[in-house]
Amino acid sequence: MLKSILVVAALAFFASTGFTLTGNREPNAKESKIITTMKGDNTNLETATLAGGCFWCIETIFNDLKGVDKVISGYSGGTTKNPSYEQVSSGNTGHAEVVQITYDPSIIGYDKLLEIFFHIHDPTTMNRQGADVGSQYRSAIFYRNDDEKKTADEVIKKIAGSGLWNDEIVTEVTKLDEFYSAEDYHQDYYQNNKDKSYCSLVIAPKVRKFYKEYKDLIKESAVN
Numbered sequence: 001m002l003k004s005i006l007v008v009a010a011l012a013f014f015a016s017t018g019f020t021l022t023g024n025r026e027p028n029a030k031e032s033k034i035i036t037t038m039k040g041d042n043t044n045l046e047t048a049t050l051a052g053g054c055f056w057c058i059e060t061i062f063n064d065l066k067g068v069d070k071v072i073s074g075y076s077g078g079t080t081k082n083p084s085y086e087q088v089s090s091g092n093t094g095h096a097e098v099v100q101i102t103y104d105p106s107i108i109g110y111d112k113l114l115e116i117f118f119h120i121h122d123p124t125t126m127n128r129q130g131a132d133v134g135s136q137y138r139s140a141i142f143y144r145n146d147d148e149k150k151t152a153d154e155v156i157k158k159i160a161g162s163g164l165w166n167d168e169i170v171t172e173v174t175k176l177d178e179f180y181s182a183e184d185y186h187q188d189y190y191q192n193n194k195d196k197s198y199c200s201l202v203i204a205p206k207v208r209k210f211y212k213e214y215k216d217l218i219k220e221s222a223v224n
Helices: 002-017 055-063 085-089 110-119 146-160 197-213
Strands: 046-052 068-076 096-103 139-143 172-175 179-181
Touching: 046 055, 046 110, 055 068, 055 096, 055 110, 055 197, 096 139, 096 179, 110 146, 139 146, 146 172
Parallel strands: 139 172
Antiparallel strands: 046 096, 046 139, 068 096, 068 179
């Protein structure tokens, strides 16, 4: 009964904003202890680490952008070493659910990634995205250097003045310490689980909306 109430609430909230991640997700006992590298195999590629609620949805969208090489769901921002999903879900590790995006800056810039980031989640709710509540669902940008921090601050100022969101942006901007890859079953979750209710009711409509508004930035393979 509780799950049904949360799903209904999630859909109502999503319908009103178009940019919110909600819902309950199924845990899995399998753990991953892998710390991924900060760079892709191609030395010309850069990486960005962002947190915007449930990583399943933002992973799906960023994966489909032109210039993005790969996206890995994981955990950052906390103190627990090699955390499991269950530990992060407790809210006691300090980690947020994040995505690590490996991209080609000659095709898509860091500022454009951040602009998209602010369009696909609600950056005005502290430690919450819809029905997902806790510090693990906070909005955060984990920068690697001073240039990224400067860009993050500039984009936040731009978005705040654009009227996109009526309330104050509470997105955390903090130095990246470690990125831990999430368990295998979290990777490409939407592509592998489109029949599940969270994917069909929450993620799919959000993805379709994004494709419509940013069609020029979407890989051909994603829409064909």
